[in-house]
Amino acid sequence: MANVSSSRWDDQIAVPEVVVGRLPQYVRVLRELLSDGVQVANSQQLGQQLQVTPAQIRKDLSYFGRFGKQGRGYSVVRLLDELQQILGLNQQWNVVVIGVGRLGRAILSYPGFTPDGFHIVAALDNNPSLIGQEVEEVMVRPVEDLDLVVKEQNITIAVVAVPVGFTQQVIDKLVTCGIRAILNYAPSSPQVPDTVKIRSIDPVLSLQSMTYYLTNGGE
Amino acid sequence: MANVSSSRWDDQIAVPEVVVGRLPQYVRVLRELLSDGVQVANSQQLGQQLQVTPAQIRKDLSYFGRFGKQGRGYSVVRLLDELQQILGLNQQWNVVVIGVGRLGRAILSYPGFTPDGFHIVAALDNNPSLIGQEVEEVMVRPVEDLDLVVKEQNITIAVVAVPVGFTQQVIDKLVTCGIRAILNYAPSSPQVPDTVKIRSIDPVLSLQSMTYYLTNGGE
DNA sequence: TAGATTGTTAATCGATTAACAATC
């Protein structure tokens, strides 16, 4: 019942960004539970693991569908699969890294991306002495080839690891090429149109927001 | 006037965590303005740079004091210095890195911490073949020495770069040693008492929250 | 069936924004 067309979950209600931000954490916990052999979990148990209230978990999930069973809870495999589907984690994503300096190389050699379906298939730099070199099985190409590389290799995500002064111009180029998801490692907050998503990895900002508590309040 | 004791800004009102989280970004923008030779900026201009409303900037700052001049705006040097003071950025912070694997070494060689006053003065691992080695001018010591090292070198911040399975136990040890600020690079969400601040650097989570928009909504 | 837990609505809480008197 109540299956009238106007009640379909994806009709109008936009999902708040803060909810989307929590889903990957749900996925992580569900994977753990799955590998621990847990078959069913209720919102109470999930909430405990995730440090959020059970009500929030149920509310968050309700934006996407009805995945639980009253009186029982959620099937771990089922919920995991649904969330992975929703987030697009059941597919491969091709990634280009811009900037093959110290940081760029660390990113290229980081083994944590591949198991989650993020494949670094291209690396660009404008340093002539790097171009043509092979780094972690990826050939370094000039930044001018960006457009070409993105099309050729069906790339949808870019990781930016260039010096801070070049960040904005590189990101502008990425946007022009049609890239709509950017992971920025430079200590800057570049501007993008709101059709494009960007996340910045910025350890110094994280440290600086903690020293506040070391300096003041904390007895 | 209105300087009665009960109206002092730091009397009761706790500063929301979300406000503290924005201050380091304010600092960054102010530093840019300073190096561009800008002497005065109003909340309108600051808001533009930071992509927030002028009202939010004024409100945020009002938690800490009255730094502006009506009709003019804020002195860039003055405001910068005040915020650096509030965040504790005018002092040096000694940092220990736990885990000297691939990631730990990348962190040790990252040049972005030092200019902001974060000095990595110790590195710990439990791999016997690493102990005693010097990495980026820091001698690797066994994890058992943690307590000793923290005391000896007056360390207040820890960076965790151990494999995910060891994260929680390492963090428990840090908490026991009195560390109250932790930067965690492992893909996990460790539990800490709420006297301790922790921030996690997790590029995969960031990517996963963006693929949602690549998969669905984005026309 | 009785017990448990969901999905959802309504109440609460907190953060953002608007508005404006104070004042440089």
Place this chain on the structure above:
DNA sequence: TAGATTGTTAATCGATTAACAATC
């Protein structure tokens, strides 16, 4: 002084939590 912009209060907006009927 007139004009501009702050600091702050009140209004709005949005997110979290509580509560409970629906239902497994």
